[in-house]
Amino acid sequence: MSDTTISQGWFTSLANPTRFLALSGRILPYLATAAVLSLVVGLYMSFAAPEDYQQGITVRIMFIHVPAAWLAMMCYSVMAVASLGTLVWRHPLADVAAKTALPIGAAFTFLSLLTGSLWGRPMWGTWWVWDARLTSVFVLFLMYLGLMALHKAMDDPARAARPAAVLTLVGFVNIPIIKFSVDWWNTLHQPASVIRMDGPTIHPTMLYPLLVMAIAYTLIFFTLHLMAMRNEIWRRRVQTMRRQAAQSIGGGAST
Amino acid sequence: MRGPMQAVATKLKGRRGDSVLFEDIDFTIARGEALVITGPNGAGKSTLLRILAGLLAADSGEFSLRDHDGTELPVSDFAHYLGHRNAMKRELRVQENLSFWKSFQRSDSGEGMDVDEAIDLVGLTGVAHLPFGYLSAGQQRRIALARLLVSYRPLWLLDEPTAALDKRSDRLFADLVSRHLAAGGLAIAATHQPLGLENVRSLELSGIHSAASGESWT
C-alpha cells in the first residue's frame, strides 16, 4: 500500500472509504498511464538488448521473470504491512488492501514460476528442478493460495479479516526460516548438481531494461491493487445493501 | 386432478429407544380436512410425523394414502414434509433454492405455482435474487413454506410450521393452509399454537411413555 509514504494526516483521512474512493479515482488514470508507458518502454528496451552469448534469445525471459519474482515478494510485504494495519491500527482499509493484494501477488508468483519453468526447459533440460530458490518461491505460491482459500471459505469478510491477518504475519515471519531451511535442505541432499542460475555478471545493457521493467511491474501492481481495492469496497457496500434490503422486505426481521 | 381422497392411520405405535411414545393411534382425514397434533414436548409429535412421512419405520401399525377407488398411493410422491429445518442452502439464492425443489419434487398429482408467485404469497416479494443466508429466521421459515407451494402435493406434513414466525406471519400461514384445504388438500400439523383453521380435527399425544414390553433393558 502506498499509504505508508503519505503523511499522517492523509493516512487517517484515507480511513474513510468514501474519501479513499474519491482520491484513488483521481490518481488511477495517471498511475495506469505511467504503468502502460513504462511497460512499453521496458518491453522495447528488453527486445533491443543484445542476446546473451550463451543463452541466446531465451535470456529475454529474464526481463519478464526476474521482476515478477521481485513483485511476488514485494506483494507479500505489502500484505504483511496491511495485516499489521488490521491488527494494530484497525485501519478499515487495511483488510481490504491485504485481501485484494492476494490474487495479484499469486498471479505474479505464478508468472515467475511459469516463466522460470519456460526458461529452465532450454537451459537445464527440464521444466522443474527442486532448486532451493525455485522451491521457496513455490512455497510462497502455496501460501498465497492457502490465504485465498481462507478468504473464500468465510462468507463474512469482516470475520475473515483478523484470522487472515494473523496468518499473513506468521507467514511473513516464517519466510526467512523457510528460505533458510530450503537452502539447507537442498545443499544437504544434492550439492552443486543443480545448475545455478548465476549466469553472466549483469551488463548495463541488461541491467537498464531490467530496472525499467521492475518499475513498470511495480506501477502495474499499484494500479491493479488500487482498482481491486475499489472493487472490494463497492462489493462490500453492495453486500451490506443487500442485507439491509433483505431485512426490510415483508415486515422486517420477523422473529 | 389425481389425488388421494383420504389419509388413514391404523394402530400406529412409535417409540424412541426403549420407551413407547404412543400406541394405537388411529385417524382418518379426508380431502379438505386438517389434523392438528398437540402434546407436551417430547410426546412424540415429531416422531409421529416422521413415521407418517416414511422417514422412520413405525413399530407397528400403518399409514396410507388412498385414492377414491381405494388404491393405495405412495406417501413419498404425494406428501410434502416440512421439518424443523428449512431444507434451503444458505449460499444459493432464494430463487435457485425454490426452483430446485420445484423440479426435484415435481409430482404427477398436479402443478405447483411459479416460484415468484409463491414468494409473493408468503409476502416476501423482492427477495428472489438474495442469497437465502441473508434472510432473517422468520423470512427463512416463510421461504420454507413457499417450498410447499411450488410443487403440488396433496398431503402436507408440517412439524412446528410456525416456529420463528411472528403473529402476522402466523395468519399468513393459516391462510396458506386454508387455501390448500379448500383446493382439496389434506394437512397434518404438529404445533403448540392454534392455527385458526376450520375443518380441523385434533389429536393429543399424552406424553406418558411406557417401557416397551418384553425386550426392555430396564
Place this chain on the structure above:
Amino acid sequence: MMALLRRDLAIATRSGGAAMLGVLFFLAVVAVIPFGIGPDLNLLARIGPAILWIGALLASLLGLDRLFQADREDGSLDMLVMQDWVTLVLTVFVKSLAHWLATGLPLVLAAPLLGLLMNMSATATGAVMLTLLVGTPAISFIGAVGAAVAVVLPRGGLLVSILILPLAIPILIFGVSAAYAAVTDPDPFLPPFMILSAIALFFAALGPVAAAAALRGASD
C-alpha cells in the same frame, strides 16, 4: 435429477469452493514429498505416478464427509430420502457424480502440472491422468457409502476417511500399476487398466445402492 446436479455443482463452486480446496490439498501433499525424500529428479520421476495417485486419493477423501452431512444439517436430506427406492439410488448416484465433477475432475486436470514438478515423462503423466480419470469416480462412488454411514455421527469427517481408505485400496493398486505399466516396457498397460475400469463400474453400481440403504437406515 439435472436440477440436483446443477444445485450441487453451484454449491461447490460458490463460497467455500470445495473444488479449489481439493486441488490445493493435492498440490500441497505432492509438493511436500520432495522435501521428505530429497530433490533427486530421477527418484522423483520413478515414484511420481504413485505419489500422484496417493495425493489424489487423499484429496478426494477430503470433502467426502460433507456429501450428505451438509444436506442433513439444513434438512434437505429428509426430502432426498423421502423418495421411492429407485429414485433414492439415482439421487445418490447423481450426488456422487456431482461430487466427482466438483472435486475429482479438477484433480485429474491438475495432474499434469504436478507431473512436471515430479519430472515425469509425458507418457507417464498421460497414463496417470487416464487412470485418475477412471479411478477418482470410483473413489467418489464408494466414498458415498462411507459418507452415508457417517451421516448420523457428530464428527464424521475423519471417520469417513478411515472407513473408505481400505475400500479404496484396489483402486489404488490397479491405478498405480496401470500407470507404471504404461512407462515400463514389458508390462502391458491394458490388463490392469481394464480391471480398474471394471472396479469403477462396479463401484458406480454398488456405491449408490449401499449408500441409499445406509441413508434409509440412518434417518432419525
